[in-house]
Amino acid sequence: MAPSRILPLVAALALSCSDRVDAGRTEGPRVVCTTAMIGDLAREIAGDEASVSTLFGADMDPHLFRPTRDDVRLLMAADLVLYNGLHLEGYLTDALERVGDSGVEVVPVAEEVLLEDERIDSGPAPDPHVWMDASIWSRVPGLIAGALGQQRPSMGAAFTARAAAIEARLLAADRAYQESFNALAPDRRVLLTAHDAFRYFGRRYGLEVRGIQGVSTTSEASLSTIEELVNVVVERDIPAIFFESTVSERNVQALVEGARARGHGLQVGGVLHADAPGAAGTYEGMLQSNVTTILGALGAGHEAAAEADVR
Ligand SMILES: [Zn+2]
The missing domain is CATH 3.40.50.1980 (Nitrogenase molybdenum iron protein domain)
Structure with a gap:
């Protein structure tokens, strides 16, 4: 291939997966998660290569959460937002939409990992409590690693390895729970x-x-x-x-x-x-x-x- 044809390809690759190394900022991409069920996994996968914050406190009811102006500011300043979706964060929907429109990468984690025929509906609305099935939630680490890898491609392999370790833990727990309840x-x-x-x-x-x-x-x-x-x-x-x-x-x-x-x-x-x-x-x-x-x-x-x- 002639150099003149390679160059545009290299440039396109560099644009689509450039590490975000903003001047004066060394802590890596800023990730904001809504629930701890997402945030705990994201924090472990990110390690020191991204800063992860979780919006909902340890005892907070996500169905009733109303974002403050500071919460919206935090979301707007993020590089990546990971939320559950399936209407769990009901009062946050508008804010998440605005954040997505502003160019921030916004990922509805539960919606992404849940297969169509696994979805439980409750009347007209979907049941959002997907994290309760450890086998389904074991797909979340891989999804998070992929999203983080887009933000920081040079760390992609490390993210993937950490995600695989969490996935294995969740699948082992899932098997143990099934055995216990079978008894x-x-x-x-x-x-x-x-x-x-x-x-x-x-x-x-x-x-x-x-x-x-x-x-x-x-x-x-x-x-x-x-x-x-x-x-x-x-x-x-x-x-x-x-x-x-x-x-x-x-x-x-x-x-x-x-x-x-x-x-x-x-x-x-x-x-x-x-x-x-x-x-x-x-x-x-x-x-x-x-x-x-x-x-x-x-x-x-x-x-x-x-x-x-x-x-
Ligand atoms: Zn609930």
């Missing part, structure tokens, strides 16, 4: 929670899931929903219900009282982390904590469930 007696595999965040989890790990509130915490549970669930609890002899760290306890208490009024000792099986890691610290810690809490309450019989009733 649970079939009639115990019912998960009753505050809001409907565990349907991907239930599908993957073989649990029937019932939530008091809908898929988003912006909707209130009705009295008839509570009554209907009390019937289910009594008829199916469900031993435990679970709180969630980001959701109000009122509905759970109403259900517990309703069941006890009918002579059924429904116990509180503990606190689950649905939409943020909370005290579990990290995304992976949150998965493990949920699995341990659920197996402890559903697997150990009524006596052990009663001991877990700390409220």
